[in-house]
Amino acid sequence: MTTVLERSPTGDASDVGRRLVSLRSVSKTFPNGTVALSRLDLDVRAGEFLSLIGPSGCGKSTALRMLAGLTEPSSGEIAWHGTRPEIGFVFQEPTLMPWASVFNNVWLPLRLRGVGKVEARTRIDEALAMVGLSAFAKSYPRELSGGMKMRVSIARALVLRPPLLLMDEPFAALDEITRFKLNNDLIRLAAELGTTVVFVTHSVYESVYLSTRIVVMAARPGRAVAEIGVDAPLERTEDFRSTPVYTETCRRASRALHEAMTDEDQL
Numbered sequence: 001m002t003t004v005l006e007r008s009p010t011g012d013a014s015d016v017g018r019r020l021v022s023l024r025s026v027s028k029t030f031p032n033g034t035v036a037l038s039r040l041d042l043d044v045r046a047g048e049f050l051s052l053i054g055p056s057g058c059g060k061s062t063a064l065r066m067l068a069g070l071t072e073p074s075s076g077e078i079a080w081h082g083t084r085p086e087i088g089f090v091f092q093e094p095t096l097m098p099w100a101s102v103f104n105n106v107w108l109p110l111r112l113r114g115v116g117k118v119e120a121r122t123r124i125d126e127a128l129a130m131v132g133l134s135a136f137a138k139s140y141p142r143e144l145s146g147g148m149k150m151r152v153s154i155a156r157a158l159v160l161r162p163p164l165l166l167m168d169e170p171f172a173a174l175d176e177i178t179r180f181k182l183n184n185d186l187i188r189l190a191a192e193l194g195t196t197v198v199f200v201t202h203s204v205y206e207s208v209y210l211s212t213r214i215v216v217m218a219a220r221p222g223r224a225v226a227e228i229g230v231d232a233p234l235e236r237t238e239d240f241r242s243t244p245v246y247t248e249t250c251r252r253a254s255r256a257l258h259e260a261m262t263d264e265d266q267l
């Protein structure tokens, strides 16, 4: 069930830290009987960068798809605190239309919403500039590297300026150098646009580098088992990787993940 709750009388939509959406005791059983999630409670707060980590099959993608409205809970509630905002979704694969130019790929969400051509051109130019691809507007996906295709996919997700961006292992298929570059771009973009991000990854290191908060999940059934705050401002540079906060948080997140997997082995 999905509901929209009234905003508190003093609430302000731009308040950093305000709850945007809450998953309350959300469970999901697929028609084949697979229990993907069991009583998951999760708040997403404005301005945060939240990562979901956990072993394969613990329901990370299912939780993300529920936030996007792509799948409904079997029981429990998804409660939006205020109007459900525009949401951008970035998948593991860039999912670009191979027959369309970069410009036309990024145009798609605007066309679907009937945004006029003049306005659309400005927004597409902006989005491509944000991801450093202005010079490639006329290129086709086959002419781009994996990292560039992912940048197009991010531009397409950001072209509607969504307050909430959901990303499902977007950099998993990329080499480490490209991944690090895109991590830095993403932090910069989220800060510039004031975007709240929910990010699914298998990588403890990536989650700590990017996030303000990490939720660790366990499988069979999928549930949240630990929450770890990253006690550092979200102005990350490569230097962050050699700080004690980074190292210590990676250690805590790795231990929590290991415990989540041990739980699973014992079921």
Ligand SMILES: Nc1ncnc2c1ncn2[C@@H]1O[C@H](COP(=O)(O)OP(=O)(O)OP(=O)(O)O)[C@@H](O)[C@H]1O
Pocket (backbone or CB within 6 Å): 030, 031, 032, 034, 035, 036, 054, 055, 056, 057, 058, 059, 060, 061, 062, 063, 222
């Ligand atoms: N449409 C579906 N029908 C049946 N079972 C599904 C469906 N989608 C997902 N599942 C199952 O639900 C469970 C959770 O899947 P989900 O993709 O959410 O996990 P995940 O944590 O994102 O996994 P991974 O890290 O491998 O991507 C898995 O056991 C999966 O096989």
